[in-house]
Amino acid sequence: MQTTFTADQLEQPDVAHSEGIIRKCVHCGFCTATCPTYVTLGNELDSPRGRIYLIKEMLENDRPADEKVVTHIDRCLSCLACMTTCPSGVNYMHLVDHARAHIEKTYERPFADRMIRKILSLTLPYPARFRASIQLARLGRPFAGILDGIKPLKPLAAMLRLAPASLPAKSAVNTPGVRKAAGERVKRVALLTGCAQSVLDPKINEATVRLLTRLGVEVVIPEGEGCCGALTHHMGQEDAALDFARRNVDVWTKAIAEGRLDAVVITASGCGTTIKDYGHMLRLDPAYADKAAKVSALAKDVTEFVADLELPAPRDVGPIIVAYHSACSMQHGQKVVRQPKALLSKAGFAVRDVPEGHLCCGSAGTYNILQPQIASQLKARKVKNIESVMPNVIATGNIGCMTQIGSGTKIPVLHTVELLDWAFGGEKPAVLG
Template sequence: MQTTFSPAQLADPETAHSEQIIRKCVHCGFCTATCPTYVTLGNELDSPRGRIYLIKEMLENDRPADEKTVTHIDRCLSCLACMTTCPSGVNYMHLVDHARAHIERTYERPLADRMIRRILAMTLPYPERFRASLVMARIGRPFAGLFDAIKPLKPLAAMLKLAPGAVPAKSQVNAAGVRPAEGPRKKRVALLRGCAQSVLDPKINEATVRLLNRLGVEVVVPEGEGCCGALVHHMGQEEPALDFARRNIDVWSRTAEADGLDAIIITASGCGTTIKDYGHMLRLDPAYAEKAARVSALAKDVTEFLSELELPLPVNATDLVVAYHSACSMQHGQKITKAPKVLLAQAGFTVRDVPEGHICCGSAGTYNILQPEIAATLRNRKVKNIESIAPQAIATGNIGCMTQIGSGTGIPILHTIELLDWAFGGEKPASLAAVRPRGEPGLVAAE
């Protein structure tokens, strides 16, 4: 695609990088077939190709974002399916990130939108605030119907509907400290405890630590680590996102210097995609560029790390049919497609692929709050595809997907690591208590 950026514009490194990305686009349209919003809405401007044109026009003319551009950029899930499909190697992720930062700097959103985004940015990245907000959401749930009837307040209704009925108790696994390996130490890793996930489902980190410890891996939960920055990054709030990144880089760098690190383990694939991009995000910061690149190189999804280990034979019989939902941030963002399914099969599960597995479930960070109607359409499509293969359980690697899909089906949905922990010596997850292997008496889900 031809561009007409001026030399003065290209002196800005971010604009120069975006210009290179835009020039790679050949307008072939392959991306439209896999873009969830284009498939759902049928609008060219809600496809990656259409959004690239909008971004190009906005940046080339060096103008503030307008309502039309913001509308269509906001509808992008950042699922990155377009990058998997694109034959030209267009890095749409970096381009839309730049566009969102430009929108944040130059566009004044309506008051309700500004306030909701501020609430999200001030609560979700901070576990204690988030926990308190969930308690308040339980009290406010009766007002969801009222908010749903007022268009600008629909995101508030979505927040109330997504909040769990009960907030899990705090877990010691998220406290800073060292969890020693059982037997001789084979590896040493740091665990990202995360923000929203650590509150919504601490069982994920508990299962991760148990399994890694049994496999001879020492797990360190460093003091001072926090949100990866993905949430505010995807809302265009670049400086807060970089501040989160710098804090984590400092913490993990000190941890590595103390006694070495073989990996930084990520159990939420959305966080993994962002942390693996720290090297790019901070490439222009002379104090952090090198450290950021080292951290990005150390970051591994937990299934990615496990696939590099020599695993024992399964301990527990796990003959269940499992639908594997590959989160967009896993398959498109990190290009991890085989490892989780291979591990589940190795653990004794019968793994089934989900039809239209490349299409997003609609979670996408805060998308199911900020764009609730499109998100609900995508969730219903995903649930229909999952239920069509009659699984007894659903496995995935991202807490957002678990919350989103779980709100639309009664089939138990678990993090992949919970199933692997059970197979290799842990307890059976409580959500599977009523599910029996096929052929055994008892309730079998989704028959």
């Protein structure tokens, strides 16, 4: 795609990077076939190719974002299916991230939209605040129907409906400290405990620690780590996202200094995609560029890490059919495709691929709150496809997907690591009876 950026514009590193991405696009349209919003809405401007045109025009003309651009960029899930499909290597992720940051700096959103985004950015990344906000949301749930009738407040209604009816107790697994390996230590890792996940389902981290320590891995929960920054990053709040990234880079750099660190293990694939991009996000910060690149190189999804360990013979888990839902951030963002299914098969489960597995479930961080109508359509489509393979349980590697899919089906939804922990010597998940 031809561009007409000026020499002065290309002096700006972010603009120069985006210009290089735009020039790689050859208008082929392969991305439209796998883009969830284009498949759902049929609008060219709700396809990656259409959004690239909008971003190009906005950046080339050095103009503030307008309502049209914001509408179509906001509808993007950042599922990155387009990057898996693209034959030209267009890094749409970095381009849309730049566009969102530009929108945040140049466009004044309507009051209700600003307030809802503020609430999300001030609660979700902080476990204590998030827990308190869920308790408040439960009280407000009876009013969701009323809010649905007020268009600007539909996201607030979605937020109330997504709040779980009850929360598990706080878990000691998220307390900073060292969990020693059982027997001889073969590896040492840091574990990201996460923000939303640690509140909604601490059993995921508990299963991870049990599995890893049984396999001879020492697990370090460092003091001071926090949200990976993905939630604010995808809302265009770049300063906040980079602050989260720097904080974690400092924490994990200290853990590296205290002893060999073989990996930073991540159990939420949405976080993994962002942490693996820290090197890019902080490339212009001379104090953090090298450290961030080292952290990104160490980041591994838990299944990616376990796949390289020596596993014992699994117990007999019986005839259980598992529908494996590959989160977008797993298959498209991190390109971790083979390992989760291979591990589940090795553990003795009958693994079924889900039809249209490349399409997003509609969770996408805060998308199911900010774009509830599209998210609901995508959820219904995903649940129908999952139920078509008649599984006993659904496995996935992202808490957002677990919450989204679980709200649309009665089939139990578990994190992949919970099934692996059971098969290789741990507790049987209670939902399996």
